[in-house]
Amino acid sequence: GIQVEQSPPDLILQEGANSTLRCNFSDSVNNLQWFHQNPWGQLINLFYIPSGTKQNGRLSATTVATERYSLLYISSSQTTDSGVYFCAVAYTGTASKLTFGTGTRLQVTL
Amino acid sequence: DVKVTQSSRYLVKRTGEKVFLECVQDMDHENMFWYRQDPGLGLRLIYFSYDVKMKEKGDIPEGYSVSREKKERFSLILESASTNQTSMYLCASSFWRGRDTQYFGPGTRLTVL
Numbered sequence: 431g432i433q434v435e436q437s438p439p440d441l442i443l444q445e446g447a448n449s450t451l452r453c454n455f456s457d458s459v460n461n462l463q464w465f466h467q468n469p470w471g472q473l474i475n476l477f478y479i480p481s482g483t484k485q486n487g488r489l490s491a492t493t494v495a496t497e498r499y500s501l502l503y504i505s506s507s508q509t510t511d512s513g514v515y516f517c518a519v520a521y522t523g524t525a526s527k528l529t530f531g532t533g534t535r536l537q538v539t540l
Numbered sequence: 541d542v543k544v545t546q547s548s549r550y551l552v553k554r555t556g557e558k559v560f561l562e563c564v565q566d567m568d569h570e571n572m573f574w575y576r577q578d579p580g581l582g583l584r585l586i587y588f589s590y591d592v593k594m595k596e597k598g599d600i601p602e603g604y605s606v607s608r609e610k611k612e613r614f615s616l617i618l619e620s621a622s623t624n625q626t627s628m629y630l631c632a633s634s635f636w637r638g639r640d641t642q643y644f645g646p647g648t649r650l651t652v653l
Contacts, residue, residue, distance in 0.1 A: 431599070463641060473630065473644035516582065518642075526571055526590060526634070527598060528642065530583040 432457045436517055436531035443507050443538050451502040451534045453517030461520035462493050464502050468513045507538045544645035546631055552651045559618040561648050563631030572614035573632040589614055621652045
């Protein structure tokens with residue numbers, strides 16, 4: 431099956447710093463989503479982005495499908511950004527069956 | 541806003557018990573999913589359903605079954621719970637097959653003693 435690798439596995443930032451999270455995948459995809467899991471375990475969908483670039487406030491994401499990677503940018507980080515960020519993908523023929531990476535754990539400190 | 545609810549936040553069961561985890565969504569979504577989340581392994585798909593009474597196996601269906609009698613409700617069943625099924629179970633739903641975002645419930649942390 432498709433492999434999803436996220437980097438870095440852990441990240442500690444001071445409030446106000448910017449960061450880039452990366453997701454590499456091993457096959458062509460037609461579904462890619464970024465999620466944030468808060469410290470209470472709730473998963474929130476951030477972006478549905480199989481290709482191109484999207485922005486939502488301080489967050490933006492870019493997927494370069496031909497090179498099999500996606501980037502999540504967090505600008506001016508806040509303590510509420512802490513948690514685990516997951517990338518999940520699905521590929522042609524199994525478009526509903528997301529495969530998740532193991533996540534990037536982000537801690538934003540004061 | 542989409543709302544996905546799960547029947548219990550925490551659940552403790554004994555080995556061999558039959559366990560039902562319930563998930564309800566209120567947005568008329570066709571697709572519903574059950575995942576388990578374990579440290580270091582991320583989320584893994586157990587089963588999903590793309591319509592009432594329809595189901596497909598995910599990556600780790602062994603030891604689990606599902607039921608979808610109504611569009612809004614998707615149940616995960618552990619026929620005979622075992623200690624290796626201790627995990628966080630997450631339900632999700634999405635609008636239509638493979639083309640929309642998945643929305644997650646708050647999760648059920650199941651402990652099997």
